[in-house]
Amino acid sequence: MMATWVSATPWEWLAAIGPMHGWAVATAAVVSACCAMVGTVLVVRRLSLLGDAISHAVLPGIVVAVLLGGRPGDLGVLVGATAAALLTVALTEFFHKQAGLPEDAGVGVAFTTLFALGVLLVTVSGSRIDLDPGCILYGILELVPFDTVEVAGWEMPRAFVSAVVVFLVVGSGLWLTWRWQVFTAFDTEAARAAGVPTVAVTVGLLAGVSLATVAGFEAVGAILVVAMLVVPAAAAELLVKRLHHCLLLAVGLAVMGAAAGYLLAWKLNTSAAGMMAVVLGGEYLLAVLVAPQQGVLARGMSSVLYAWRVQCEDRLAAAWRAEEAGQSAPLPASLVAAAAWWWLRVQGRVEPAQSGARLTSQGRRDAELIVRSHRLWEAWLGRHAELPVDHLHPPAEWIEHHLGTRLRQRIEADLGRDVRDPHGSTIPPERG
């Protein structure tokens, strides 16, 4: 049975699990897309923890709105909770700026207090509202399809409708203010100086975060909303550079995470919201591994390639020096060196000779450049770094692998007509 499930296409999965699940997945996808959009800006502005605070703080807002007669998923509840969230942000700002609390402690105090207040209200009002602590913490996505409203003749889950409304509001808000958002995120001071209303931009962003959080709250609960806000954005940030690419990728990752998390949870018979967070975590881990340049794999690869290049170039340079001294090339002393030697032969930079091997004309040109780099660097260090002559060789052994043509020419120009290195050897000219 497992096998058929694995081989099916996602479309077949959806068909197999039926329209009820379809609505739940769709709701989760829209909600996570909302969160990922605002989350991207939140993460680059180093406001992730404010997202954490907001997600906890909407609880009392929701509870009070429900107690006043709203229903979870209604627009009125949405507005009430957003107001509560903005109040929290103002409160943490106040703790930090006016009362001198460290920022993280202020956030910690504010959100635990408000969350405790929310839980207390829920338990005290008991059966009067249909929220339970479990729903608060990790949502009941599975129940979303059963609470429906009619929109233009279509029966749709209430939560889906509000999620779409929030998506449109937040999405268009971000689209309209995008230039300002980017400018403010990049350099708030410069943006303010350039006339961008940075305070309004920030308040707008936080209002968007609150809206997205409230929309996500019912589906995935307070804490897992944080996962949707921060994790896809952080993963996307590792993978691409431009902020709008980041946003699009984050939305994609979030939607994928929501769908895959839901299906996995359904298959494994466990909490859908929890599984979405876990899948998002997996996506982040993957991003850490495969990210270009900064990724773990890329860096590991670049270290190995670098070590290999150094090995090959060292062999070449050693052969060149031996030729210069009128000796035959030294035999490789280690397994890695032998492998490098073999590779140089494959590349046609060395060739077999009567006694061992000798450089080909191509190999000689390459080797000359390395020795040239080495000796130029020794000469330059001797002139500019106050180093005694016997300390010059090790740095040059290192830097000979990093000098390019243009920098070599600059160094030569800087040294003037001095064509010898500090040990008295000639510096080979640039050719090839």
Add this chain to the structure above:
Amino acid sequence: MMPLPGVLGALLPYNTLVVACGVAAVGCAAGVVGTLGVLRRRALVADAAAHATLVGVALALLVTGQRSLAVLLAGGLGSAILALGLLVLIRAVTRTRDDAATAIVLSVSFGLGIVLISGMVARGVPGSGGLERFLLGHAAALTAADAMLLGTVSVLVILAVAIGLKEATMVAFDPAFAAAAGWPAAMIDLVLVALVAVMVVVGLPAAGAVLVTALVVIPPVVARQWTDRLVPMLVLAGGVGLASGVIGVAVSSASPRLPTGPVVVLVAAGCFAVSLVVAPRRGLLARWRAGHRRGRTDYLLMTEDHR
């Protein structure tokens, strides 16, 4: 004057008294350790550790099949420390910012915990039904032996802080100076974080994974409002934690509907609200009055023109 247990004994039934003692000890120790944690700017690191405990609690039950508090908490401690390690790793190998890293570890590990618990409940793993108590705390379920365990760990943690106070202060204030003087600052810092993790775990039965951070963060913040010295701050934070625990348990025992964790947190938050306003010098009233007198509101400016 009657000793404290005597007074409480007259007011509270035996069971509640047991719970109150356990929670009070935890509150006190969490306040003491939290003071160093908050001063070292580790408030939200504690939060990440707290949310990660669920994974370990669930796994401990799954692996050992035992429901004893000690086993579950040991599991929770394991996963909390693992989460802190993960946090360090993310900082080391990625360019993700610290705050985002904290939020990632917090939410993903919490999600994993929820997945494990829901899965276990759905499969009818024996004893898994009660695991949800660790989300918001359920102090009323503590037995005398449990309270003893919490109390013992709390006392040990307070003793550890008392013994290593010189080292902890030096590192918390200026790790670079301590390291330059030859102290293993990174190691001392690690022990400090580990102690915070221990208190977060021990606080689980009292306040639950979601709210236990409050026990570590709020009492120190309250204490800081009233004093400018470290030792008084430690004592005061311990006292606030202890009082919040006792009062919270007493209040919540009045009605079966009242959950202990949120009530304890709200008592502590009440102390904070009062301190925020009326504390001498750092309180809002004092600041505003001082600002008024000097014709400006910036407290720092007011004090720096002393020379």
Add this chain to the structure above:
Amino acid sequence: MNKQAESQPGHPQQPTHLPATSPLQAGQPPLLEWHDVTVAYGRRPVLWHIDLTITTPCLYGIIGPNGAGKSTLLKATLGLVPTAGGRVQFWGQPLAAVRPRLGYVPQRETVDWDFPVNVMDVVLMGATSRLGWFRRAGRRERELARACLDRVGLADLAGRQIGRLSGGQQQRVFLARALAREADIYLLDEPMAGVDASSQEEIFAILAGLRDAGKLVVAVHHDLRTAARWFDAVALIDMRLVAAGPTATVLTSSNLQQTYAGRLGILDELSDAVARGDRTS
């Protein structure tokens, strides 16, 4: 080798106000010696091959523009950041053997001045940092701390919370904390940063007092105008050592030109290439 000889503060041209109290005997190891020290953050080198020797107790300035790696050199000297190559020796010995004889004054911004300690507490940290594990301040440490506070002129502020001091006072608290270590070599990171002119003079007087008592004082500094007046010898640093020796001979316009005006694009470009594990253009 000629250049190397010039870089020694013990050169015959040294100014006359260098103390005559501790003449360098033949064969005695230098006070402080950097051998080909290279420091990298990650793979990116920020300091290249620093080779420098200080033989006499004096006021030694480490001078250079922003981002030149001055503070990094100090931190590497104290083992706070790892070196990528080379070694540092004090009296011919490695760092681990001489820590009790070193006093460090970090940059003022590195700590939280809202920390709940008073002036006396901070200075006591210096005194107790020399005690063993878990040993608390006794009478000796208290008297020592009080004496150090007296030396920096803050005795009457002993009970004040450190956040309620001026910048100059805070810097002097840090200095007193280092003094309480009763060290022989003092390493100071930007001791004059954010300090008003009169406080600067006071701090300088304290440092000069240390020098006159036969201690070596090494301070990172960025202000050229005051450097010439305060330091007996200086090292000019801009990612590499530009020049070192008695202040008057080092602070020449050609050296300063090299250090401040012509930032060596070569080293910057190379740092980038090394960090990538690649070649420059």
